[in-house]
Amino acid sequence: MESLESLEEKIKNMEDEKIIKKKGNPIYSVVLLIAGVAVIVFGAAVLHGGSLGFLTITSGIVIAVAGLIYILKNTGIYYVYEPTGKKLKKYKVSLDESDAKKIVSCISSKNFTAVKYMKKVITSGDLIEARGTDDGAVFLFQLSKYVPHNFVPSTPIVVLHGEDAKLMLEFVKS
Numbered sequence: 680m681e682s683l684e685s686l687e688e689k690i691k692n693m694e695d696e697k698i699i700k701k702k703g704n705p706i707y708s709v710v711l712l713i714a715g716v717a718v719i720v721f722g723a724a725v726l727h728g729g730s731l732g733f734l735t736i737t738s739g740i741v742i743a744v745a746g747l748i749y750i751l752k753n754t755g756i757y758y759v760y761e762p763t764g765k766k767l768k769k770y771k772v773s774l775d776e777s778d779a780k781k782i783v784s785c786i787s788s789k790n791f792t793a794v795k796y797m798k799k800v801i802t803s804g805d806l807i808e809a810r811g812t813d814d815g816a817v818f819l820f821q822l823s824k825y826v827p828h829n830f831v832p833s834t835p836i837v838v839l840h841g842e843d844a845k846l847m848l849e850f851v852k853s
Contacts, residue, residue, distance in 0.1 A: 683832040686808050686821045690758055690767075696817070696838055697761040708749035715743025758810065765812035767819075770851040772799050772807040774822075779805035782822050786834055791843045794850045806830050807851070815845035 690698060722735030758767040774782065778797040785791050808830075809820035818839045823830035839847055 683821075683835060685823075685832050686810065686819060686836055689836050690810060690819065696819075698758055698767065698817070698819075699761050700756055701759050702756055703753040705750050705754045708746050708753055710746075711749060712743055712746030715739050715741070715746050718742055760812050760817045763812060763814060763816045765814055765816065767810040767812060767817075770807070770809040770811065770820075772809070772851050773801065773803045774798075774805045774807060775800050775803060776805060779803075779822060779824075782807065783834060786822075786837055791839070791846050794846050797850065799853075809847070809851055811844065811848050811851070813848075815848045816840065818844035818847045820847060 691700065716739065718739030719736055720739075722732050722739055726732035726735055759765065760767060775798060781793050781797060785793055804825035806823045806825070807820050808823055809818065811818035811820075819836055820839075821832050821836045822834040824833040825831075
């Protein structure tokens, strides 16, 4: 069996499809964290005791924790479709084996209208791993099959634009 590249590996180098890698900017999160620490210091140094000092310190802790959460959340790597500037979101959909065969047939015929009639299942040995923008400008997907202990790509990566991309996006979101 030939070894196919996974969607996660391929998306890292897709400048030809105008998909670029970006890194989150933590500057606002750091400012929020610093502001929280400043409020804590102000509450402890200036307002000695009393309910106002306690309230100020508690507010500072909440602000600092929010800043820390945003730092952890916003410093990751994400992918953007350059023409629209929209982020690519991840999707995973389990399919029945018969619908997985239909997906393979859709890929070979390059006709994705049958996707509307497919059903998702809770768990199965066939999984669509996908990335797409919310506006349906671009949609990338790949069918993977469960081989004990892991899902392994079973089709090449398909890149869709236009109406086909919107059909697939509608299917994974439904």
